[in-house]
Amino acid sequence: MFIFDQIFILVLLNFVLVNCKNCDEHCFSDSSKPCEKVNEPKCFISTICQNAVVCCRLNDNLDEYLVSDNITFSTKNINYLHILNSNFNNFTLSMSKWLKNLKSLAVTNGRLKQFNPILKKMSPLECLNLSSNSLTTVGSLKYAGKLRTLDLSNNSLPDIPDEIPQTSPNIKIDISDNQLSCDNLSKGLKSSKYKNLDFENPNNTWCILTKNKQIWIDYPGRLSLSALEKLSENQTNCAIPNCKCGIHRVDTSNSKLWTTVDCSNAKLQELPKLLPENCFSLNVSYNNISSLKGIHNPSYDSLSELDAQHNLITSIDDLEGSKFIDNFRRLDLRNNSITSISTHPFRFDRASQKELSLGYNYIECDCNVAKTLKEWLRINDKDIKDKEEVFCKGKLGKVIDLDPSELCRKDPSLTDYIYYIIAAEVLLLTLLIAKVSYDYWVFKGTGYLPWPASKMPKLPCDWLCE
Structure with missing residues (x-):
């Protein structure tokens, strides 16, 4: 067998x-x-x-x-x-x-x-x-x-x-389809470890994100290799001197990468002239920036968060008309040199999820501030969390505590004196009309001219009339 x-x-x-x-x-x-x-x-x-x-x-x-x-x-x-x-x-x-x-x-x-x-x-x-x-x-x-x-x-x-x-x-x-760590994979991409590898199926190759990074506001849990390669390239090619480029989040449906730029303590005199593609957040805190003019640059169109605290900014008027002011989620202008706040560029409503910080700016306070700005801060307290930290110059204290009845009592001004002069002129004109009427009544009844008229010299027209 x-x-x-x-x-x-x-x-x-x-x-x-x-x-x-x-x-x-x-x-x-x-x-x-x-x-x-x-x-x-x-x-x-x-x-x-x-x-x-x-x-x-x-x-x-x-x-x-x-x-x-x-x-x-x-x-x-x-x-x-x-x-x-x-x-x-x-x-x-x-x-x-x-x-x-x-x-x-x-x-x-x-x-x-x-x-x-x-x-x-x-x-x-x-x-x-x-x-x-x-x-x-x-x-x-x-x-x-x-x-x-x-x-x-x-x-x-x-x-x-x-x-x-x-x-x-x-x-x-x-x-693909493993339990890869994004930290490990990212380190390998940045180094020469994987330089001789051609990754197959990158859109289905996912890595697991660590949750302890504060930049992951919308925590997606995982990241595709395609997005991670974009992130690595973004961090490597961050063209802004003294700044760090990072990632905010990724749309898992299309691997669109939303980037962040950190330029804090970078000794900047102005806003960066060019931001990376799809820049979501910019941090320029602790610099020497005095103006927000660069906010109208097209590379700022995707920006939703701007941290510009601890600078030398004197005005927020440059924000008006920018795409940022219409779409922003967070704007931090604390500890600057802003002396006046125009409220009309800002649009808040009950459904908005915006955060505006203006604390430790010292405003030139007058009657208009006491009436308009104070009320604006009070109405939008949901979006302006630090309204209690917006102060007036001098000894007037917090803007939110201003008393319009105190600040709106006006001292005599040139306009007031003009009113007094007009009133005096009206009174004199009334007296003059009354005196002329009285003199006419006396002359009509007695034929006797009043003393001022009798002492007046004769004019050429008087000789002709005689």
Whole structure:
């Protein structure tokens, strides 16, 4: 019986060798679902090509299964190996007689947690596919000098493996659907660690964000590799001297990157002339900026947050007509030199989510401020949290505490004197009309001219009248 089994296997092996060709591709993965009807650990020659072996449902000891299944052709002919549905947690790729000539190794759809390529000399391995496992660790691949494709997708890896060979051309790597850390991935992108890697499927390669960064106001939880590469480029190419470019948030639907710029303590005399694309937040606090004229620059059109506290700004009139004043979410102008506040550029309503800070500016207070600005601060207290810290120059105290009845009592002015003069003239005119009327009445009755008229010298017209 044993002899018949051997003959059958040899006939089958000969049939396979005759009817299938060698694999030409450097990556091999048997897509014919060869393990569907296999219920026990087993290795056999692939029906796709004659120099490829497929193993199903292995528990351990690969060599044992290869020998037991009578795959006795020369080991130099095993160039492609695909292990499916394995039950082992650890796999060691060594230079054993069965594996030393491998061009492609695929261990997929199993329970693999660790992969240890123990190679002591250069390996001919060109393709390594470890997708759809539970990998948390991949050892050094520095001796895989011919590696061209590395598929680590759908695992639990926190980072890209260390010691990837510096090959040319670059290695195509797919590390989508893992548990990557954005911090680790970002460090690798900034350094030369990944310079020889071409990332496949970048839009579905996500990394996990740490929640302890204050810049993540709208915390998305994860970030795509495409967005992270943009972030790395943005931070590297921040063209504003003494400033740091960062990220505010990412729209996960389109990977649109909203950036931030921090120019605090940068010794600026004016606002930066050019902001990065989609700049959401600008911090220019603790500088020597005296004007907000640059706010009308088109690169400020996306800006929603401006922190300009502790500067030398004297007026906010430059904000009028800008896109920023219509769309802002936060504006901090505390501790400046603003002496007057025009309220009409600002539009607040019950639905608005805006935050305006004006504290520790000292205003020139008059009757108009006591009536208009005080009421404006009171009505918009939801948006102006520091209304109690807006002061008047001198000893008048807080703007919010001004008493209009006190400040609106006017001292005599030139206008008041003009009113008095007009009143006096009206009175004199009334007296003059009354005197002329009286004189006319006396002259009519007695024919006697009053004393002022009788003493007046005669004019030429009087002689003519006589």
